[in-house]
Amino acid sequence: MRSIYLDHAATTPVREEVIEAMVKVLRENFGNPSSIHQFGRPVRKMMEEAREKVAKAINADPREIIFVGSGTEADNIAILGGARANKKKGNHLITTSVEHHAVLDAFKALEKEGFEVTYLPVDEVGRISVEDFKNALRDDTIFVSVMHANNEVGTIMPVEEIGAICREKKILFHTDAVQSVGKIPVDVTKINCDFLALSGHKLYGPKGIGVLYMRRGVRTQPLYFGGGQERKLRPGTENIANIIGLSVAIELAVAEMEQESARLSKLRDKLIDGVLANIEETRLNGPREGRLPHNVNVSIEYIEGEALLLTCDMKGMAASSGSACTSGSLDPSHVLMAMGLTHTTAHGSLRLSLGKSTTEDDIDYIIRELQPIAERLRAMSPVWERFQKGLPIA
Template sequence: MKNIYADHAATTPVHPEAAKVMMDVMQDNFGNPSSIHTFGRKARQQLDRAREQLAHTIDASPDEIVFTSGGTEADNLAIIGYAEANKERGNHIITTKIEHHAVLHTCEKLERLGFKITYLPVNKEGFVQFEELKEAITDDTILITIMHGNNEVGTVQPISQIADLATENNIAFHTDAVQTYGLVPLNVEKIPVTMVSVSSHKINGPKGAGFLYVKKGTKLTPFLTGGEQEKKRRAGTENLAAAAGFAKAAEIAFEERESRFNFYKSLSGHFLEALQSEEVPFEVNGPAAGKLPHITNIFLPNIQVESFLVHLDLSGIAASSGSACTAGSVEPSHVLSAMFADPKRAASSVRFSFGKDNTVDQMKYMAAEIRKIMARITTV
């Protein structure tokens, strides 16, 4: 069997239709959207169309969409931008211990600047405990930032309930929706979120593109200075080709959202069944319900994860030990460390994440190869 890519939570292959749109833009529409001549106006029209398409996917207004270079920049702009613009109201921010490093390291940076951060624990399924969140709120709390869907174990947080709590307490709420976008509906008219981060390359769009939804009336300090692009919220000439490719990938993803969700759920189910048939000892990390369908994180007792991933790769299988930003690191997953007291859990777990080109036969092949690898390298 040819190589199997099972690391779609890290990145996805660009959809051919998105790639074609990008090539068309790069060859035929190279103008600067800020220029007033014909070439610039043509570029501006295409940028506006992309913005409208993306805004529609979350029921936002186009002027609430800020194009960024991806989810990391969107997270940084949301958290630092809001904290700096609203520090006269307070200096306390609430997040969780299982956020993506784009959020955690940004909060740590704000701590060094004098802000107070509360890092909420989670239970063994990766869920935030609502009562603990309520108790963490103080008179100085200005922002809650909690991810929609976890990138390592797939836990989907109850962001509607969290957003309502934030609204009741006059606190801004930001959610990183990088993993859920295109799979789990998020309507900003129905859920009172203040800011939402999204990335293109998780939905078969190009890398280097993303957006931050910013609710009208939200004060935000930009941290890139220069021109007045993006209504002065993000300086720099817009990446028109990436924005257009992102919009096309989003259009396809949302047309196929339900079928993709069900297909990924089916693949995960077949994978777990195949592991059982092969009599592989494993436990699933994350909830049985309330999770993303494409992410399956499993604990394989007594393996050394780095060695195991190398053996998987030699068998033609691409998987991960956790978030892509820590690839190559021997540090255990901070997500699993927060969920489980046993350090072995984080050191012996592998994340498999599926995409539109995976097949049931691949699930069976992976399970068989995992059994063979564990027979060779398992330590007691």
């Protein structure tokens, strides 16, 4: 049976170059980078060279790169630590209604501590308004978090405009760039961010490694204690193999980004056009322009989402309905709901995220197979039957 992986937004396979680099470290460089003897010194050197590679990829200073365990951890250290460290300056925080739960849940935790949070709405394509942001600002606003690009619908946010306003008003600005680094240009100086999160396993690197960019001079509070590693924000012996793997992955991703993004954008547009043309009562979620090059998110009306995913899997197409972190939930996507979709439409959403292994032949296969899948599932759907008869749908 054919097997097509269409869930690169959830995770990516580890590149061979990354595996080779990691295996070499595991075999030859077991020393603790904090040790000053002959076994530790080379490992420290390797780690700092990796830090330089990561910094170069996002136009940062190597001293601003902190290795952590995941993008989620980077988000939490930035948001919780940044807000708490600056509480004396104010009590108001701003984020968006479509953030990843690593961000949203951190803000909910801060609300329990007494912070006030404004959750900015989005328009029909999942993008916030800069004017809405300006109107939400208060004299006591101390921290803002706006994702660079949405993990479900691929919408690219106006982070450069938001960052410029925050810098002017001396408000801390964090952006979750887990989905965008290596896919589109990411420059911390242009974004004007104080914190940025990225993750290795979205870049064909290993799981269990992420990066927190923290601008020099920014005040924050640690969440963990026990050692001086990573500017005392992520104490514990560093995972050298994963750090090296991430540095190789991000260096390759940035070097290939322009060519690969152009290739994926063409495949993305062909897939969108084919699905919308072949299957009636189908809508694109997110914008046509200003979306990630590898992201396709469509809602096939009057179909139950779980049945759609399972049937696609039976046909060799591994897809998702949204964030992998909420795949066990029966609730509709909070992103799609924030964009104004109904429960019924949101439940029938399908996220197809392309990657290095995706070919034009794969796209042709997906377009060809999705139509009969939709027809078969709709034939069993009482909601589709009511729609066909012109009856009201609850």
